Structure formats: C-alpha cells, structure tokens
Amino acid sequence: MRNVTKDNITQTFLEYCGPETPPRLRELLTSLASHAHSFIRETGLTHAEWQYAIEFLTRAGEITDPERNEFVLISDVLGLSSLVDMVGTVPGATSSSVLGPFHILGAPPLDYGGDLKQDNDGATVVVKGRVRNMEGNPVPEAEIEIWQTADNGLYSNQDVTQPEYNLRARLKVDHDGNYGFTTIRPAPYTVPDDGPVGDLLRATGRRPWRPSHLHFIVMAPGYRDLVTEVFPSDDPYLDEDPVFGVREDLIMQYVQEDNPDTIEDDFRAKERLTSPFFTVDFDFVLARE
Amino acid sequence: MRNVTKDNITQTFLEYCGPETPPRLRELLTSLASHAHSFIRETGLTHAEWQYAIEFLTRAGEITDPERNEFVLISDVLGLSSLVDMVGTVPGATSSSVLGPFHILGAPPLDYGGDLKQDNDGATVVVKGRVRNMEGNPVPEAEIEIWQTADNGLYSNQDVTQPEYNLRARLKVDHDGNYGFTTIRPAPYTVPDDGPVGDLLRATGRRPWRPSHLHFIVMAPGYRDLVTEVFPSDDPYLDEDPVFGVREDLIMQYVQEDNPDTIEDDFRAKERLTSPFFTVDFDFVLARE
The missing domain is CATH 1.10.287 (Helix Hairpins)
Incomplete structure (x- = not known):
C-alpha cells in the first residue's frame, strides 16, 4: 500500500x-x-511520548532476568493479567487470580493434616476446606499446590535464609475431597518497584503493597486447572492491590481460636498449637474442562 | 477495590x-x-496466549542492544511508528515517515552541489529540490540531514567496510532554500528478521523487505522538525513496506539522463558524471511550530 x-x-x-x-x-x-x-x-x-514508551520497554528488557520478569509486572499493574484470569473463569467456579512470579516446580507432597509451618516464625493458621465441582460433589482426585511468603514477606526463592521449598507443598486431599494443613499467616509485600513499573506507580500515586495471600493451584483430571490466591478479610491493602488480584469470592476469614482441642487429631501440629491461633475454612470449586 | x-x-x-x-x-x-x-x-x-505474549516481549528484550532495538521494530511492523508520524503531520506539509534505527549524530556538513557518492559503487543520482513553507516561500535557514544505504543495502553503522559517515551528511541550502547533491541509488533491504518480529512476519506471510529510500531530517528555526523518507516510484517493494513508511507524497521519480551538460556547474561531481545517470527533484514543505 x-x-x-x-x-x-x-x-x-x-x-x-x-x-x-x-x-x-x-x-x-x-x-x-x-x-x-x-x-x-x-x-x-507524540513522537516524544512514543520515544518514552520505547525506552520504558527497553528498560523493562534490561531489568528482566530469569528471577524477575518486568513484562509480567507491566501486565499485572495494568490489570491485564487479572483480566485474562477473569475472562477465563467459569461462572460458579472459584475465581482465578494471578499466578505471580514466585511459583516453582518440585514442591514436596504433604498429606492431610500435615504441617507447613515447621520452624517458621509467625502466627499459626489451621487451613482446611474441600475441593468440589460445580454440582457440589467432592473431587477426591484433586491435588493442590500451595506457596506463600514467610513472616518477613519473602518467598523462599527470594530469600537465601529459607530452605528451598519452605512454605511450599503439594497437598493430597482425602476421599471426601478435604484438604487441611497448618501454616503461618503470610505477610503483605511489595511488588518490585526499582524498575520502570516502579516509576509508573510513583507517577500515579499508587503504592506497591500487595495484600497478604496464600497461592494455590488446584488440579484434577477432567477439570480446568485453577490458579488462584486467597486473601484475609482484615488485610489493610485489600482495596488497593496493585495487580488487581482480589475478588469477593477469594476473601477468607481468619477466625481466632484459643482451644487446640477444637482441632481434629489428624493435624500433626495439634500438640504444638499454642493459644491463640487462627483457623481458615476455604472451599475450591472446579469447572470441568 | x-x-x-x-x-x-x-x-x-x-x-x-x-x-x-x-x-x-x-x-x-x-x-x-x-x-x-x-x-x-x-x-x-487465554492464559497460553498471554504467556506467549510475555515470552515474545521477553525475547525482544534479550535481542535488544544499543545497535538494534526490537521494541522499535515491533512498533514499526504493527504500524504504530507510522501512525505516530501520521497523527503528527500537519496537512499541507510534507508527510513524516519512520526515523528508523540507523540515524547517527555527527554527520559532516556538505555544501550545495556537494558529492556524497565519492568512491561508492552504484548508479549516480543528482538529487535536488527546495525547502519551502506552507505559504510557498523558501526557507533558506533550513538544514537537512541525509542518510542512506550503500549499494549492498547496508548503512555505514551496520558495515565495518564502510567509513563511519559514509553516505551521511548535513546539507546546507542556498539563499533560495535550494539543496542539491550527488549520491547513489540506495538499495532495498530487510528489517532484522532473526528475532521475535521475524517469527511474526513469517507466521503472517509478510516479507521483511523495505523499499529503497533516502532518509531526511529537515530542520529550521520556527518550524517543526520533519523526519521523513523518500521512495523511488519504481521500487518493487513499494506496496508491501513492512513498516508502513510509504505515503503518496513521499514518492520520487528517478529520471534517467544521458547528458551531463544538463546539470548545473555547481555540482562538483559533474565532471565525473557518466551516462546514464539519474536525477531526482523533491521539495520539502515545512509546517511552523
């Protein structure tokens, strides 16, 4: 032409x-x-604005390495990653939410009632719930990956002081689709703000703090993989997540408990529970493929 | 939220x-x-398509260096660079067209009638014209930067066999706004197609060949800078420029001449002109700031 x-x-x-x-x-x-x-x-x-955009992307390329991808972060803070999650969510199933850059393969298996907290500092949480399908039936063949920050707000692959798979596991569910484990309250943290995305956040008065959350991937044969995050209802950053990850159905309640006797004997950390601790009950609903 | x-x-x-x-x-x-x-x-x-896009940008970052910017090329082949040129063009002024990645600062000055061809192989072209404003008056204070490929389709900064400023100059215009110089016919060339943009061109059946062109920047106090390219009417790639640079008003005619006596004595290469050679007459119209 x-x-x-x-x-x-x-x-x-x-x-x-x-x-x-x-x-x-x-x-x-x-x-x-x-x-x-x-x-x-x-x-x-204008040409000057176009030039700025090219330099922004060039800087994003320069700061990207195998551990940190600024293009993912650009997508995150513009709401693109979350919108891809949302258009892929089947109504009635649990919402998906950003995978983020901290998932790693190879987390060890953990049986029902297992302990993820181990020697980590932080408030103890007993997390349990059920994986079910959209007809309300349990999905006993499901497997759940969980990963989260330590009490200092860092994931194990950001922090050389943590064991490689600290606060990461592949959870088995029981014959009724139930899962359960003990862990710590994860901590809020900031998205990386030392690159071009940090400049954008500052120029628009946005804070880099994400609300604390537990990451999950729930998989079962015949069902869509569910990549999601679950947020506590009392987190101070719930209404300003810079990556738009929060959905109403992904909010969990921390319930304070004082009596370890209320916890099933299946939880292997039960004898070490000290008051107060927290419980969380959260179900996952899977959509068929 | x-x-x-x-x-x-x-x-x-x-x-x-x-x-x-x-x-x-x-x-x-x-x-x-x-x-x-x-x-x-x-x-x-989908998530898989989003992931592909992230990997595309990550690869663009990896292949980008000070000599070659894949983000500019992405912008070019999607028509974004050209559209920025077009929305910035004032109706009645000469169209702007892509700057491209091969402009360098520091080209030497060349007076009216100077020779850019020097020892370069290629068909000789006598290029001349006038810089005028939208009222039709000459702009004698204008300065013109010209850069182009050698006969092998490479710019001097892509080709170690060429002198640093080969086929590059800052042209002076005379008191009537006229410019004129001798050079060679530039050659068509391909945009870099060994990166992710090359994959995109191949997947969509597009060829990487750009029509041959002369690059110009025309500047004068009180006027908008004009960044443009001028294309010959007989170029085989005129209708499929992968970067959308061609506009009707940027097409020039190569006119074959056999008699060097038709050329003004001001052209210092006149005595070395051998038949046949080509002439081009192309005026630039500047918009006020």
Whole structure:
C-alpha cells in the first residue's frame, strides 16, 4: 500500500497478513492492531511520548532476568493479567487470580493434616476446606499446590535464609475431597518497584503493597486447572492491590481460636498449637474442562 | 477495590491513579488501559496466549542492544511508528515517515552541489529540490540531514567496510532554500528478521523487505522538525513496506539522463558524471511550530 493514511492503516495492516495466517492469530492481530491504532489516534500520541514508551520497554528488557520478569509486572499493574484470569473463569467456579512470579516446580507432597509451618516464625493458621465441582460433589482426585511468603514477606526463592521449598507443598486431599494443613499467616509485600513499573506507580500515586495471600493451584483430571490466591478479610491493602488480584469470592476469614482441642487429631501440629491461633475454612470449586 | 470484575477493571484502574497523576499521563493511561482491556475481553485471550505474549516481549528484550532495538521494530511492523508520524503531520506539509534505527549524530556538513557518492559503487543520482513553507516561500535557514544505504543495502553503522559517515551528511541550502547533491541509488533491504518480529512476519506471510529510500531530517528555526523518507516510484517493494513508511507524497521519480551538460556547474561531481545517470527533484514543505 503506497498511500497509507491514519484512517486506512488498520485495514492495510490486515491486508498484509497473508492467507496462511492461522485464523486465531489473525483474530488476535486484528483486535490488537485496531485497538493500538485507536489508542494512538485518540490520544494524538507524540513522537516524544512514543520515544518514552520505547525506552520504558527497553528498560523493562534490561531489568528482566530469569528471577524477575518486568513484562509480567507491566501486565499485572495494568490489570491485564487479572483480566485474562477473569475472562477465563467459569461462572460458579472459584475465581482465578494471578499466578505471580514466585511459583516453582518440585514442591514436596504433604498429606492431610500435615504441617507447613515447621520452624517458621509467625502466627499459626489451621487451613482446611474441600475441593468440589460445580454440582457440589467432592473431587477426591484433586491435588493442590500451595506457596506463600514467610513472616518477613519473602518467598523462599527470594530469600537465601529459607530452605528451598519452605512454605511450599503439594497437598493430597482425602476421599471426601478435604484438604487441611497448618501454616503461618503470610505477610503483605511489595511488588518490585526499582524498575520502570516502579516509576509508573510513583507517577500515579499508587503504592506497591500487595495484600497478604496464600497461592494455590488446584488440579484434577477432567477439570480446568485453577490458579488462584486467597486473601484475609482484615488485610489493610485489600482495596488497593496493585495487580488487581482480589475478588469477593477469594476473601477468607481468619477466625481466632484459643482451644487446640477444637482441632481434629489428624493435624500433626495439634500438640504444638499454642493459644491463640487462627483457623481458615476455604472451599475450591472446579469447572470441568 | 476488593471486587474487581471484568466489567469494572478499567474503572478500578483509573481510580487507582491518584490526584497527583499528571493530566496527560492520566489521559494516556485511560486510553491505553481501556483499549488493552477491550482487546482481552473481545478476544477472550487465554492464559497460553498471554504467556506467549510475555515470552515474545521477553525475547525482544534479550535481542535488544544499543545497535538494534526490537521494541522499535515491533512498533514499526504493527504500524504504530507510522501512525505516530501520521497523527503528527500537519496537512499541507510534507508527510513524516519512520526515523528508523540507523540515524547517527555527527554527520559532516556538505555544501550545495556537494558529492556524497565519492568512491561508492552504484548508479549516480543528482538529487535536488527546495525547502519551502506552507505559504510557498523558501526557507533558506533550513538544514537537512541525509542518510542512506550503500549499494549492498547496508548503512555505514551496520558495515565495518564502510567509513563511519559514509553516505551521511548535513546539507546546507542556498539563499533560495535550494539543496542539491550527488549520491547513489540506495538499495532495498530487510528489517532484522532473526528475532521475535521475524517469527511474526513469517507466521503472517509478510516479507521483511523495505523499499529503497533516502532518509531526511529537515530542520529550521520556527518550524517543526520533519523526519521523513523518500521512495523511488519504481521500487518493487513499494506496496508491501513492512513498516508502513510509504505515503503518496513521499514518492520520487528517478529520471534517467544521458547528458551531463544538463546539470548545473555547481555540482562538483559533474565532471565525473557518466551516462546514464539519474536525477531526482523533491521539495520539502515545512509546517511552523
């Protein structure tokens, strides 16, 4: 096209995509180009602003390494990651929420009633619940990955003082789809704010603090994987999560308990429970594939 | 906001931007978030597609270095760079077109009638024209930067066999706003296609060849800088420029000449002109600041 104009550039872009373009790729590129072009036309984006955007992405590339991906963080703080979670959530199933960058493979198995707290400082929490499907039936073949921060707000792969798989496990559920374990209250923490995303947060007066949460991946044959996070109802950052992870159905209650005798004998840390401690009851609802 | 949904996430994003957010930044982020969210909702973007996009950007970061910026190339092949050029063009002025990554500072001055060809292989071209304003008056205070490929399709900063400032100059115009110099026909070349953008071009059946062109920046006090490219009318890639740089008013005619006597004596290469050679006549129209 030798006469590209601001009004025909989207059409020109689409005409450049040949007949061998996979249909889904064509659909994605059509929507992406159309929206990106509208963004530039509507804002009258200047060369200086375009240059700033290029430098922003270039800096994101420079600060990205295997341990820290600034492009994921850009997606997170613009709400893109969470929106992908939301459009993929089946109504009636538990909402999905951001995977985040701290999941690692290889966490050890933990049976029902097992103890994740071990020698970690922090308030003890007894977490239990059930995995069920949308018909209300238990899913006893489910497996649950859990990972969380230590009391200092760091994950084990951010903190050389923690054992490699500290506060990480693959939980087995019992024949009724029940899971249960003891752990500590995770701590709020900040998203990395020493890169270009930090500049953006500061320029817009946003704080980098995420509300504390437990990360879960719930998997069962025949069901969609559920990647989610569960947040305590009393967290001070619940209404300003910079990555938009909080959903109404992902809020849990910490219930303070004083009497360890109320806890089932299956919980192996029961004898070490000291008052007060907390309990959490949270069910996961899986959607079929 | 503890109950973000796919329908309120754009509004939530905007509410997160504090009152100290600069108004233009707020405007840009409002439009950007709104379009990015619509893109995800309209396409039902999946986690796997999102992951592919993150990996695409991560690879772009890895292949980017001071000599080659893949983020500029992403912007180029999606038509974003050209659209920024177009929305910044004042109707009646010469269209702007992509700066590209090969401009360097410090090119030597060249007087009216000077020779840029020197020892370069390639067909000789006598390029001349006038810099004028939108009222049709000459702009004698203008200065013009020119850069182009050698006969092998490479710019001097891509090719160690070329002198540092080969085929680059800052042209002076005369008291009537005229410029003129001798050079060679530039060659078509490909955009870098060994990175993620190359994968995208191949997946969509697009070729990486750009039509040959002369790059210009025209500057004069009181006028907007004009960053542009000029393309020959007979180039085979004119209708499929992967970076959307071609505009009707940026097409020049190579006119074949056989008689060096038709060229003004001011052209210092006149005595070395051998038949046939080409002439190009191209005027630049500047918009006031």
